[in-house]
Amino acid sequence: MEVKMAKNYGFCFGVKRAIQIAEKTKDSVTLGPLIHNPKEISRLEFKFGVKVEENPQAIINGQNVIIRTHGIPKxxxxxxxxxxxxxxxxxxPYVTKPQQIVESMSKxxxxxxxxxxxAHPEVKGVMxxxxxxxxxxxxxxxxxEAKLKKKVALVSQTTKQAQKLLDIASYLITHCYEARIFNTICNATFDNQESARELSKEADVMVIVGGKTSSNTKQLLNIAQQNCPDSYLVEDENDLNPEWFLGKKLCGITAGASTPDWIIEKVKQKILAI
Known part of the structure; x- marks a missing residue:
């Protein structure tokens, strides 16, 4: 069976930046998981002493705190x-931008x-x-179904699908006196989604690697399933089921923006060995 990687996949700029910050800021605490990938969070704690704390009031005075990639409430x-x-x-930075827009436009x-x-932490922060x-x-x-005012300003969660954002923007433009539209979808997210869409058109089976709580990973799965019904989400190589690949000729692999290369490579190698 042939295995083909998507053209664009894996770590985005914001996640790479956050990981580098965490590795340099040893023995620190992140308010909520730094990124949505439990395997990488475990690695950061084991190797660099970076722990997760969900409650800001539990932070000890003088402790170094890292603000997660998704941001936190003001x-x-x-x-x-x-x-x-x-x-x-x-x-x-792609998350900071909608925060700034929302503050300015609401004023x-x-x-x-x-x-x-x-319920997503990024959206909670922007709100x-x-x-x-x-x-x-x-x-x-x-x-x-919502009641709209005459003047509205639209922003999006950075990992949403562009076409769905366009549909919402079009509705606002035709139903409000003034609509300010801000495209806050991350470029890397868009590129990963387009790559997943193209690969899923030719693959017999698709494997999406990423955290099961990750929004952008779920979006990739949804996009892949539109063209390739046999599309599956795994957090690591242990989630793979050999039966998925029976009789398949081409397996496509993509990964969410919070998925490190070392996990992707393990998944790829296990699929090749099946």
């Missing part, structure tokens, strides 16, 4: 600053519309920068 950041803790910000009186998953309660929608259908 109130949590202010709390940490008031405790005079040493803070290293590893928030991805100008625009109703904030966020296309994303309300916190709005001066008024924002409208968060995960689909066009949700938006169609």
């Amino acid at each position: 109130t949590d950041l202010e709390y940490l600053k008031n405790k005079a803790i040493q803070i290293t910000d590893a928030t991805c 100008e009186g625009y109703q904030i519309v966020i296309f994303g998953d309300k 916190s920068y709005s001066t008024t309660p924002p409208l968060v929608v995960s689909s066009l259908e949700e938006l169609q």
Whole structure:
């Protein structure tokens, strides 16, 4: 069986930057997982002493804290600053941008519309920068049921699909007096999604490598399944099922933006050995 890698896959700029920061800032604490990949989080703790703390109030005075790539709510950041803790910000610049947009547009009186998953840490952080309660929608259908004001400003979770963002933007343009549209989807996310889409058109089976709680990895799985029903998500080589590959000629592999190369390579080698 032939194995083919997607043209674009794996670590994005923001994740690479965060990992480098964590490796240089030993024996520190991240407020929430630095990235959405449990294997890499375990490596950082074992090798560099970087631990995860979910509760900002549990942070000890003087402890070095790394802000996760997805960012944190504004109130949590202010709390940490008031405790005079040493803070290293590893928030991805692509995530910082919608935070800034939301803060600015809400101050100008625009109703904030966020296309994303309300429970996702990135979206929680972006929401916190709005001066008024924002409208968060995960689909066009949700938006169609919402009450819109005359002036709206739209941002997106960085890992959402571009076409779905366009559908939501088109609806706002035709239903509001003024709509400010900001494309805050990460370029690397877009490239990875397009590569997954193209590879899934020719593959008999697709394997997506990444954390099962990762939004961008789930998006890759969804895109691959549209063209290749036999598409599977694995966190590492131990999740592979040999039966997936019976009678298959071409296996395509892609990976989420939080997936390190060492995990991807192990998955690839195990598939080749099947």
